Amino acid sequence: MRCTVRSARTLWLAVVAVTFLMLQTAGAETIARCGKGWLEEINGYPVLHLKGTPYEIGYQHGALLRESARQNLEHIVNGEGSRQLIEFGPIKVTPRDAILSILTIQRPHVPQKYFDELAGLAAGSGMELQDVQIGNFIPELFHCSGFALMNSATQDGTLYHGRVLDYATDWGLQNHAVIMVCEPEGGIPFVNVTYAGFIGSVTGMNAEHVSIGEMGGGGLGHWQGVPMAFLVREGLERGKTLDDVLTIFRENPRTCEYFYVVADAKTNEAVGMEASWDVMEVIRPGEAHPLLPSPVKDCALLSAGSRYEELVRRVEAGHGRFTAETAMKLMERPVAMKSNLHNVLFEPKTTRFWVANAGSDGSPAAEQAYHAFQLSELLKRKPDADAEVVPFRAAVKPGTPVSRATSRAPVTIGD
Structure with a gap:
């Protein structure tokens, strides 16, 4: 049997994918x-x-x-x-x-x-x-960075979406970090990179190969709209395409000043977006903007000040050669701030993603190890049949007091 370069590469990619899944779920x-x-x-x-x-x-x-x-x-x-x-x-x-x-x-x-x-x-x-x-x-007062690289910017054209969340590592949120794999009734399954007790999203990707990351700005006091974290949830639950997500943001009243990177691997495209209380503006890859004066071909780069300048420098230096491993390096300090709560790299085409969280001592996520997952694989997983069962209690009628002695959960995350 003749082995062509294409067939050998296909076999190699299959081996890499299988190895990725085995390593991901081994423990x-x-x-x-x-x-x-x-x-x-x-x-x-x-x-x-x-x-x-x-x-x-x-x-x-x-x-x-x-x-x-x-x-x-x-x-x-x-x-x-x-x-x-x-x-x-x-x-x-x-x-x-x-x-x-x-x-x-x-x-x-x-x-x-x-x-x-x-x-x-x-x-x-x-x-x-x-x-x-x-x-x-x-209110999510985050000061973050985000990017999407695609087509000519990466080694094989794969779209990578990076998300740097800089926010309050001294609050201890990282000690309650959790991956939530959600299958809402009537909605699109999605993964939410978040923290115990929070139902909104600032970092997520859905089974339709669409990913969203948020960056906060100013505009405090403009609260007459859908909270940002719930708007992102709507995008993940209902956005089958990039245009779907843009429509959701455009047609809903918004709050404060927020910026986003939204990516769609089905069309291999991504955009930067401002969706504030009074502005809805989309910035296509390679387009200049007064706040983003140094565009790079086939890239959507969002950050501020010297962090933006450093991100642009790194992307220009590696343009055309980016892989998942090198794309993660774009999120290292000083693109990430000292208050770097989590970093996530999405590969929406395969639904693979990598997550790093701040250390329990408050050290930046950029200095921590990444954990690898794949949404499509997580959605196929089943619990062990003999695992402990925490009883489910149906909703009570409105006005009925909720007992503080409801079910017990057997695990505490972190400290």
């Missing part, structure tokens, strides 16, 4: 099950599988990550959220007070399904519903 262990959901650890990284209605997904989340969700949200809401924000004479306004006001303003713009999911999260975790809502409505 997998089911922790517990709840309803249609289940929790496992893959090489020490918590992976939470969620499936069903919004309430079911929320309950599974709260029950299976009970201790971690409680620790994370209670620290944010009653710890960081109780710090003095403004003092006016004898009156002190805390972030918690501010979020309660923002929640009231944004409620009419938020789909009911998210309030149902938050109700499930509160019931499953045993937390007060108001605390869960406050924790999930805290």
Whole structure:
């Protein structure tokens, strides 16, 4: 049998793919099950599988990550959220007070399904519903970077989408990091790189090979719209194409000042986007913009100041030769800030992705090891039949008190 260069390369790629999957799941262990959901650890990284209605997904989340969700949200809401924000004479306004006001303003713009999911999260975790809502409505004031490389910019034309999240490593969110594999009823399955207790998304990719990453700006006070993290969720759950995602952002009222990189491997294209309360602007690869004055062919590069300049320099130096491994190096310091909470590289065509989180001591994610996953493989996985079962409790009628002694989750993530 004659072995051509093409057939040899195909065989090599197949071997690489199989090896990737074997290494990814070699250390997998089911922790517990709840309803249609289940929790496992893959090489020490918590992976939470969620499936069903919004309430079911929320309950599974709260029950299976009970201790971690409680620790994370209670620290944010009653710890960081109780710090003095403004003092006016004898009156002190805390972030918690501010979020309660923002929640009231944004409620009419938020789909009911998210309030149902938050109700499930509160019931499953045993937390007060108001605390869960406050924790999930805290404005995401991130200062980040993001990029997409494709076509002539990479070694074989593969699209890579990198996402650098710079935000508050001193809050300890990294100790509650979790991969959520969501299969919402009637929606597109997706992966959310997030933290226990949070239902919104700032970093994700769906089974339609679309990925989204967010970068925060200014514009505080413009709250009359869909919270950014829920808008990203909508893009992941309903966006089959890049244009679908742009339409979702365009047709919904938005808040504050936010920037995004959105990629679609089906067409091998990506864009940078500003979707703020008063602006919806799309920046195509290679296009200049007053805030992004140094475009590079077949690249969408979003950052600010010297970090943007360094990102451009690195991309220009490696243009045409980027692989997954070298694309990850673009997210090293100083493109990533000291407060680098997580870094993620998506390869949407294969649905592979790599995740690094900040160290428990607050050291940047860029200095930590990456964990490799593949969404298509994660969606095929099943829990061990003999794993511990955490009981699922159906939603109660409106007005019925939620007991704090609901189900128990058997695992705490991190410290």
